[in-house]
Amino acid sequence: MPNIELMSGNDAVVKAAIMSGCKFYGGYPITPSSEIAEGMAKELPKVGGKFIQMEDEIGGIGAAIGASLTGVKSMTATSGPGFSLKQEHIGFAVMGEIPIVIVNVMRGGPSTGMPTYPSQGDVMQARWGTHGDHQIIALTPCSVQETFKLTFEAFNLSEMYRTPVILLTDEIIAHMREKVILDEAKNYKIIDRVKPSVQSEQYKPFDNKYGLVPPLASYGEGYRFHITGLTHDETGFPTSNPNTVEKLQERLRDKILKNRKNFDWYEERMVEDAEIIVVAYGSVARSAMRAIKDARRENIKAGLFRPITLWPFNYERIKKLSKKCKKFLVAEMNLGQIVGEVERGACGVKTKVDFLGRANGEFITPTEILSKIREVMNV
Amino acid sequence: MFNEHIFDYLRTDKLPHIWCPGCAHGIIVGSLLRSIEKLKLDKNKIAVLSGIGCSGRTPGYLDMNTLHTTHGRSLTFATGIKMAKPELTVIDVMGDGDAVAIGGNHFIHACRRNIDIKAIIFNNNIYGMTGGQYSPTTPINYYASTAPYGNVEPSFDIVKLATGAGASFVARADAYHIALLDNVMEKALSHKGFSVVEVMATCPTQFGRRNKMKEPYQMLDFVAERAVSLKKWQEMSEEEKKGKFPIGIFVDEQRDEYVETYEKNVIEKAKRGEK
Ligand SMILES: Cc1ncc(C[n+]2csc(CCOP(=O)(O)OP(=O)(O)O)c2C)c(N)n1
Ligand code: SF4
Ligand SMILES: [Mg+2]
Numbered sequence: 059m060p061n062i063e064l065m066s067g068n069d070a071v072v073k074a075a076i077m078s079g080c081k082f083y084g085g086y087p088i089t090p091s092s093e094i095a096e097g098m099a100k101e102l103p104k105v106g107g108k109f110i111q112m113e114d115e116i117g118g119i120g121a122a123i124g125a126s127l128t129g130v131k132s133m134t135a136t137s138g139p140g141f142s143l144k145q146e147h148i149g150f151a152v153m154g155e156i157p158i159v160i161v162n163v164m165r166g167g168p169s170t171g172m173p174t175y176p177s178q179g180d181v182m183q184a185r186w187g188t189h190g191d192h193q194i195i196a197l198t199p200c201s202v203q204e205t206f207k208l209t210f211e212a213f214n215l216s217e218m219y220r221t222p223v224i225l226l227t228d229e230i231i232a233h234m235r236e237k238v239i240l241d242e243a244k245n246y247k248i249i250d251r252v253k254p255s256v257q258s259e260q261y262k263p264f265d266n267k268y269g270l271v272p273p274l275a276s277y278g279e280g281y282r283f284h285i286t287g288l289t290h291d292e293t294g295f296p297t298s299n300p301n302t303v304e305k306l307q308e309r310l311r312d313k314i315l316k317n318r319k320n321f322d323w324y325e326e327r328m329v330e331d332a333e334i335i336v337v338a339y340g341s342v343a344r345s346a347m348r349a350i351k352d353a354r355r356e357n358i359k360a361g362l363f364r365p366i367t368l369w370p371f372n373y374e375r376i377k378k379l380s381k382k383c384k385k386f387l388v389a390e391m392n393l394g395q396i397v398g399e400v401e402r403g404a405c406g407v408k409t410k411v412d413f414l415g416r417a418n419g420e421f422i423t424p425t426e427i428l429s430k431i432r433e434v435m436n437v
Numbered sequence: 438m439f440n441e442h443i444f445d446y447l448r449t450d451k452l453p454h455i456w457c458p459g460c461a462h463g464i465i466v467g468s469l470l471r472s473i474e475k476l477k478l479d480k481n482k483i484a485v486l487s488g489i490g491c492s493g494r495t496p497g498y499l500d501m502n503t504l505h506t507t508h509g510r511s512l513t514f515a516t517g518i519k520m521a522k523p524e525l526t527v528i529d530v531m532g533d534g535d536a537v538a539i540g541g542n543h544f545i546h547a548c549r550r551n552i553d554i555k556a557i558i559f560n561n562n563i564y565g566m567t568g569g570q571y572s573p574t575t576p577i578n579y580y581a582s583t584a585p586y587g588n589v590e591p592s593f594d595i596v597k598l599a600t601g602a603g604a605s606f607v608a609r610a611d612a613y614h615i616a617l618l619d620n621v622m623e624k625a626l627s628h629k630g631f632s633v634v635e636v637m638a639t640c641p642t643q644f645g646r647r648n649k650m651k652e653p654y655q656m657l658d659f660v661a662e663r664a665v666s667l668k669k670w671q672e673m674s675e676e677e678k679k680g681k682f683p684i685g686i687f688v689d690e691q692r693d694e695y696v697e698t699y700e701k702n703v704i705e706k707a708k709r710g711e712k
Contacts, residue, residue: 082521084513103707108520108699113546117513120506120543124486124517127504128525132517150507277502277518278525280481284448284497286505287489295451295497296505 061240067205067231070238071161072097074209075133077243079250080159081107082132084121086114086140089173090229091163094135115140119147123156127285129253129276131213135161137229138171141180141187148222149188152310154285155220155264155274157251159212164228164340164391166419175419176229178340178391184224185369191307193314195321196224196369200343202236207246208366214249215321219313220271226368228391230341230421258282262292266305270313315370323366324375328354332361334385334435337376337400339365342389342422349427358435368396376403385434389414389427410434443470446480448500455494459653461612461638461660465559466495468615468636469528472622478526484518485528486511488535490566491640492559495530509540512547515554523696526626527553533560533574537593541573548602551630552695556604557622558595558633561640569643576680580647595635596687605630607688611637613661617684624686630694637664637682 065073071094075083083098099109108125112118115136122132136144141162151158164180166172171179180187184196195215199205208225216223254261254273263283265272272292275281288296289303297303325343328350329335338346343364353360363379363386365372376399380386386409388397397413404411414422414430447470456462473483483501487493489508496503502525506514515529536544536558547554563581564570571581571588574595578587599607606628610618618636625632639645639656650656665673667685706712 082517084517100707103699103704106704106708108704110516110520112513112516113542116510117516117543117546120510120513121517121520124504124514125521126517127502127514128518128522130521132521146507147510277484278482278522282481282501282503284503284505286497287507288505 062237063240064235065202065238066093066233066235067199067202067227068093068163068233069097070202070206071135071209071225072101073240074206074243075159075213076101076105078210078213078248079131080133080213081105081130082122082125083109083134084112084125084132085118085134085136086112088137088140090165090232091135091137091161094161115143116147119144119158119160122158123147123151123154126156126158127277129279131157131217133159133161135163137163138165138167138173139169141183145187149190149192150287151222152188152192152194153287155272156285157216157220158222159216159225160222161225161227163232164226166417172419174229176341176391176421177417177419178228178342178395179417180226181368181390181392181395184226193311194224194369195219195221195314195367196226197366198226198339198368199231199366200340200364202231202234203238203242205231206238207242210243210246210248211321214247217249217251218271219317220251220274221314226340228340254281263294264290264292264306266292266309270309270316318370321367322372324372325362325364325366327362329361329363329379329382331359332383333359334387334431335361335363335379335383336427336431337363337386337388337396338390339368339396342391345422345424345427346389348424349431352424352428353431356437358431358437360431371399371403373399373403376400377407380404380407380409383409385409386411387414387427387430387434388412389422391415391422392417440471440474442474443467446470446473446500448498451498454498456491457642459639459641459656460491461561461657462492462495462559464612464615465557465618465636465638466498468618468622469557471619472626475623476626478626482524483526483528485530486515486518487530488532488540490532490535490564492530492532493535493566509535509538510543511535512540512543512554512556516547516552519552519554520696520699526555528555528557530557530559532565533558533562533572534564537573537595537598545598545602548599548604548631548633550695551603551605551692553629553631555625555632556634558635559638560595560635561638561644563640563644565640565643569647582647595633599633600688604633604688605690605692606632608633608686609635609637609682609684611660611664611684612639613657614664614684621686624689628689630692
């Protein structure tokens with residue numbers, strides 16, 4: 059008997075986080091992410107891990123970063139206003155190169171917005187929410203099973219690349235119940251950060267010697283290293299020497315971009331002969347999947363490109379696809395965010411980029427996408 | 438007071454420090470290190486954190502597990518470290534701006550939880566690093582770069598704030614009365630539970646210059662003249678107390694510590710499958 063359970067997207071995050079070896083959660087409750095906090099409060103102590111409900115979201119991610127520095131896999135989860143509050147510390151984790159997973163269950167905004175309604179309005183905030191130039195990894199699941207899987211991947215990537223990873227789900231995926239085949243996890247890798255093998259005297263927390271990702275020691279194990287949010291040299295001590303800073307900035311960029319091929323995940327359906335390719339991610343991709351099938355029945359050659367790794371965005375793939383198809387239709391629950399990235403990817407080719415989106419809390423249905431496909435294909 | 442062994446706890450290659458001549462921050466760090474040395478704490482098992490500010494540069498000079506966090510939020514990182522690795526002695530160095538302005542909320546909640554973190558507040562009554570703007574502890578009528586007509590905001594009494602919020606060890610010392618400072622520091626480090634040491638410090642550069650005390654000795658006098666021992670304080674009239682502050686230990690109680698309680702009441706129950 060395969061091990062199958064019916065669960066929500068938020069439950070799947072909890073299940074996968076525990077199975078990934080997460081031992082610390084710091085957070086502050088907010089709809090529609092609260093079930094993750096509730097689940098972690100229940101499950102973590104069973105495996106000897108710890109949960110804390112902090113006084114706000116800034117504190118939640120701060121505590122998770124602190125815990126991560128002692129060597130344990132750590133996470134936080136939030137939505138809407140809480141995601142805004144976490145931004146400063148996301149930047150801290152980028153600069154300090156501290157592994158951590160941040161789940162953001164998107165809800166309607168701006169401000170308190172529509173707490174219980176779905177949205178994909180935080181796509182750009184996930185990319186650029188924290189100040190300063192930086193790279194970020196964000197993954198977007200379109201089913202509960204995929205939420206389960208990507209939670210493992212989020213922990214793995216954060217550990218492999220010493221970086222914060224954002225799991226960007228939305229209210230629909232988070233609250234929807236679907237079957238999850240837990241046995242799938244047997245095929246998933248569980249990756250832990252690389253620890254230093256040198257003596258403590260030789261250890262530098264930001265050593266360039268190891269290529270793009272330096273090993274990370276844990277507090278309390280004899281390495282006595284320093285981490286700051288200031289630009290720093292290899293020892294972790296602050297510097298504003300332009301050459302040193304440039305090297306640091308480039309390494310921070312390259313460790314994500316040059317490794318992107320290792321986590322460049324997307325799904326394509328019927329793109330081979332497609333004249334129109336719908337670009338959709340997260341819950342909206344489910345509507346898009348249905349819409350392209352219906353369109354095919356009407357003899358419209360429609361296909362789907364679904365980015366799973368949303369950031370860094372796969373401009374190259376869009377460029378390749380743009381040479382095959384006549385049109386892109388980007389469908390997203392916002393007033394236009396990923397559509398701009400698709401335009402960048404398709405820049406310089408004749409393929410037209412159309413857009414279907416809104417931010418009123420209503421889900422985008424297959425019928426709507428189908429009508430829009432007919433409209434832009436003039437049928 | 439000089440103790441050569443404190444060099445064992447310093448990253449001497451990172452010296453000289455960035456503090457101005459006459460800044461009291463170094464006096465406080467000296468006291469902290471003497472206490473650590475006296476208690477023979479293992480530097481591999483100490484985590485020192487800070488927020489952002491002149492005081493925030495402290496961890497960089499200490500040969501321990503150190504983290505220079507964000508302005509006002511260091512206690513949140515400290516909370517994660519202490520929970521995830523309780524065997525570490527966690528010391529959090531904060532400025533007055535860190536602790537009770539931007540980080541005020543984290544501060545009162547850390548007090549309330551009584552988590553075993555030693556919070557050392559370098560209270561120089563000003564935002565030193567950013568150019569002398571007024572802080573929640575700048576005395577009324579004193580000048581700051583953002584109080585060009587004199588400060589009109591009443592100050593926080595950090596001792597009362599910490600006491601009211603539930604810290605189990607609360608003390609105030611100052612950068613002039615070193616024997617008391619060392620004594621209090623050592624007690625705070627030995628205490629189990631959230632321990633607050635407010636140290637009345639000086640900032641001749643940003644506070645002194647604007648308030649006719651640009652010489653470091655003038656600023657130290659300013660601290661020394663206002664500091665009154667707790668015993669004496671209790672005998673003073675309200676009139677006599679004006680402009681002065683008591684120094685000493687205000688709270689020293691044994692209360693359930695947060696992480697221990699979590700381990701006992703939550704983890705044990707969860708593992709046994711109880712509710
Ligand atoms: C979020 C944020 N806001 C503002 C600042 C700017 N800032 C840096 S240090 C500081 C005040 C420092 O004062 P204090 O905490 O008293 O430390 P001191 O320099 O006096 O030791 C401020 C406002 C910042 N770094 N981060
Ligand atoms: S500005 Fe003030 S607090 Fe900062 S180092 Fe100088 S004297 Fe010290
Ligand atoms: Mg200050």
